Amino acid sequence: MTKQSCKSISYVIGDAAHTGSHVLPVNSIRSNGSDMLFTAGRDGALVVLDSDSNLCNHIQLHSDWCNDVVWHSGSTLVSCSSDLSVKWWDFDTNEHGLVGHHEDYVKAMCRVSSGHIVTGGLDKVVNTWDLETRSKLSSIDNTEGEMGSIYSMSSFERMVTFGDNKATISLFDTRSNEIVGRLDGHGDIVKSLVMGSNGQLLSGSSDGTVRLWDLKRLEEVKQYTFDGSIWSLYSDDVNLNKFYTGTSQGTLYETNQDLTKPLGQESSGLLSICKFQDELWSSNMGDSTMKNWNDAAKTKRGAPGLIKSRLLNNRRHVVTLSTDNEVVLWDIVKCRQLQKFGTDRAFEDVINQYQTQEILPTWCQVMIRAGQLFVVIKESNYTNTELYGDDIREYVSSRVNDDTRYTLGKMVLTSIFHRFVEYEMNKDQEIRELRMREIKGNSKLSLLTKFSSHDNTPQSSSLPTPVEESKQSYFDAVADQHHQQSLQADDHAEDAHQLEESGNKRRLKLFSRKKSTISSVSTADDERGMQEDIPEGSLPGSNETSRKPSEYDANSLGTLIVEARQFYQNATTLNSLSTSQWQPPPVEEVPLIDGLPENLHIIVNECINNSSSEVAIYSDELRNLQMTTLENVLPRWLGTYLLKNRCIVKDYSKVGFTIQPDSTSTGLPALAQGVGRLNAYSMLRVKRILAYITDRFEKPTTEMNQGLQAESWLQVLCHGKVLDNRMTLATVRSVIWKQSGDVVLTFRRRQKETKAIL
Known part of the structure; x- marks a missing residue:
C-alpha cells in the first residue's frame, strides 16, 4: 500500500552554500587517517580540509544540525542530521543524495568493515544501511519505556557499540543483527564512545566519568573522574592507553598510562576532538571555531550565523540577528538582503522602525535553521496573503493593476518553478503531437512506453525546449494573449467580491481581484486515484536518490502526469488532443517575480507518517533543478496549482x-x-x-x-x-x-x- 504523506516547499535565503567556514559550532571532526580532515557543523554543512588544513570543498548538505560524519571510502562521506536524514556526498564530484531517514534526530553513526553504515537517533532505533543500494538492511528498537534514545556510537570490524540515555552501552553484531551484550555502570547519558582493536572500549558520560571496559568479559576495567560532563573522547592508540577527553566545562585533558593532565581551557564545552597530521583539533559549543592546539596559526575561525528572526506585518520583510549581534533586514519575496545595520542597532529597535500597521494573514513560515533563514510554504497557507498591485510593483516588471489583488504565495511558487512549467508544457505538446500521429496511423509507437524514460529534455528536437532562450516562453505567450483585454478591462467589472448591504438587494462590487479564465476549484475535486502506477525504482537524475516513488508518489505531482498521459492515450479523436490538460495560471493573474537569485536553495520536504516531523527528500539550487526528478518529488497540490491553476478556494474573513x-x-x-x-x-x-x-x-x-x-x-x-x-x-x-x-x-x-x- 502506498504511504500517505504531506509535503512542503522550502527555500533558503542568503548564501546557498557556505564559503568554507562554519557559521555555527562544529559537532564532529573526523579524518580518513591520512590526508583529509572532515567537519560537520550545526549549520548543516560539511567541510573538507587537506593535509595542510586548506579548504578542499564544502557543501550545505543538511537543513538542520549535522550531528556526525564518517568517511566511507575514496571521496565519499556519510553524515546524519537533526533534519532526520542520513546523506552521502562525493566531495570530488559534488554528487550527493539521501540514504534514508529516522523519525527523530539522528545523533550518531559509524562505518563497519562490510562498508555498511549504522546510525542511531532519538527515535530509539538503530538502522543499518547499504550505501550502494541506498536501502535499509535492518532496524533494531532500543526502546525501554520512555528511554532508549541513542547519543553515541563506535565500531571495530563488524561490531558496533552504542550509548543511550538509559546510561547503557549496547554491543551490536552487524553479522547476526543482534544485541550480543550490554554494559551498565554509568549514571547518565553515554555521550561518547571509542572502540579499540584489542577488545576494549572507552566510554564518556554526562555523569562526569570515563570508563574503560573489557568487551570480552563485559566488565569495567578502570574509571576516570573529571570536572564536568564528558562530551567528547578521542584516541588513536589501539590499546586505548592514551586518550583525550573534552568536558562540558571546556577543559581538554590528556590521559596517558593512567596519568591525566589538563592541556587547556576553552570558553564552553568541547563538542569534538580529533588528531590529524599529529596535531590536535577540537571544537566548542560557544562558536564555530576549530582550534588547533599545536599550531595556533592553523586554527579555523568561523563566520557568523543567524540565530533569531521576526517576520514583519507586511509579510514580506524579515529582521534577523546573527551570532555576532549584527542585525539585517531581508525581503523574502525578492529573496535578498535589503539592509545591514551592523552591531550598533538593537534587534527590537530595527523591528520597531520597520514594522507596519498592516494586518495580513501569513502565507509562509519563517524560521532560523542551521544558522540560515528558511521560508517554508505549505498547501494550507500559500493562498492566504493577497497584495494590491501597487504593493507588488517593486517585484515585477509586467503590467499590474493597482486595484487588483495578487496572491503572494502563488507569485513566489510560480516564479521558483516557472522553468519547470515551461518544460512540462513543451513536453505535453510533444506527447499530444505524437498521439495525433498515432491516431492518423503515421506511428505505431506506444505513447506510455516512449515517455517512460527520464531524460531531462523532450526527445524530439523539432519542438521547443525550456532551455532554448531564442524561442518564446510559455509565460510570454500567455502574456501576449491576455495583454489587450487586461488593458481594456474595467476595474469594477473585474471585481471578484462584493460589498453586501444587509436588507438591501443593491450591491456594488468593490474588490478588484482578477479572475482567471480557468476556474479555481477545490483540490479535493481533483484528487482522483491513479489509473496507472508509476514504476518503482530510484529517482533518475535526482540528488536525493534513495527512496522509491512507490513510497510517496501518491501525493506527488507525478500522479497528475500519469493521469494526463492516460487521457491522451485513451483519446480517439484529434479534436480531443487539441487542448492541453495543462492550463497554468496566466501571467496577468500571477506575475513573475524579477531576478530571483540563481543560487537560491530549494528544498522539498515530506512529513513522516503524517506527523509534524519532516525530512528533505530533494534539494538543489534554483539553477540546477532537475525537471524529471521534480515530477516525482513535488507535491500533488503544487502540481495542481502550477499545471492546472487549481487550488483550495478559501472563504476570506x-x-x-x-x-x-x-x-x-x-x-x-x-x-x-x-x-x-x-x-x-x-x-x-x-x-x-x-x-x-x-x-x-x-x-x-x-x-x-x-x-x-x-x-x-x-x-x-x-x-x-x-x-x-x-x-x-x-x-x-x-x-x-x-x-x-x-x-x-x-x-x-x-x-x-x-x-x-x-
Missing part, C-alpha cells in the same frame, strides 16, 4: 461596518436609502469605500461633475482619525477601532491640514 456622515461634514448630499449595515472582505481598502459612498449619494457633487476621483476630495474617518486610502478594513478594525462590534466609519470632505493614519 469579512468585517461588518457602518458608514455615516462625520459630525464635521457639511455640504455633502445624503446617502440614498439611508445608512445600513455593510459587510465586506477584510482586505477591502478605504479607497473602494470612498467609491461606494459617492455611488450612493442622492445627487452628484461639484467634484463628481468635474470627474475628480473620490480619494482626491473625500476622506473616511474612524474614531475621529483620518484613514489612509490604502488601509484595509482588517487594519482599521485591529489598529484603529480596537473593539468588538461593527466598525463605525464616517466621511467628510478632505481637509488639507489633516494627516491620514497610515
